[in-house]
Amino acid sequence: MKKLTLKLAQESSYACDKGWYNLIDDCLNDIQKYLGIYKPEFRKDFKVEQIKEKFGSLRIYFSVSDGQVYDIINDIIRYYEIQSTMTCEVCGENGKMRSCNMWLKTLCDKCYKEWINE
Numbered sequence: 001m002k003k004l005t006l007k008l009a010q011e012s013s014y015a016c017d018k019g020w021y022n023l024i025d026d027c028l029n030d031i032q033k034y035l036g037i038y039k040p041e042f043r044k045d046f047k048v049e050q051i052k053e054k055f056g057s058l059r060i061y062f063s064v065s066d067g068q069v070y071d072i073i074n075d076i077i078r079y080y081e082i083q084s085t086m087t088c089e090v091c092g093e094n095g096k097m098r099s100c101n102m103w104l105k106t107l108c109d110k111c112y113k114e115w116i117n118e
């Protein structure tokens with residue numbers, strides 16, 4: 001069973017498909033752990049502004065008032081952005097970035113076939 005933790009963001013506000021929800025969860029958990037252990041004074045200050053897909057990869061925008069804390073959280077998020085370019089946005093299986101009619105989307109073979117047939 002999942003441990004009940006303070007939610008940093010609501011799934012309903014994620015502007016991407018469900019295949020990336022686990023990545024987002026892991027990313028927000030890592031951020032929460034980092035803040036909890038090293039910078040508890042910034043826990044209330046940290047805010048997720050937006051979570052979305054852009055150019056085929058995951059983007060998580062946030063704000064925090066300290067420059068050093070910002071850089072470290074940015075590094076955590078960069079790691080998950082890179083993971084998203086290898087994770088199918090629709091189903092969460094291994095995927096790669098595809099393009100179709102000027103759109104970029106990271107998909108597994110199966111979801112890619114469905115996508116290009118739409």
Ligand SMILES: [Zn+2]
Pocket residue numbers: 088089090091092093095107108109110111112
């Ligand atoms: Zn897929």
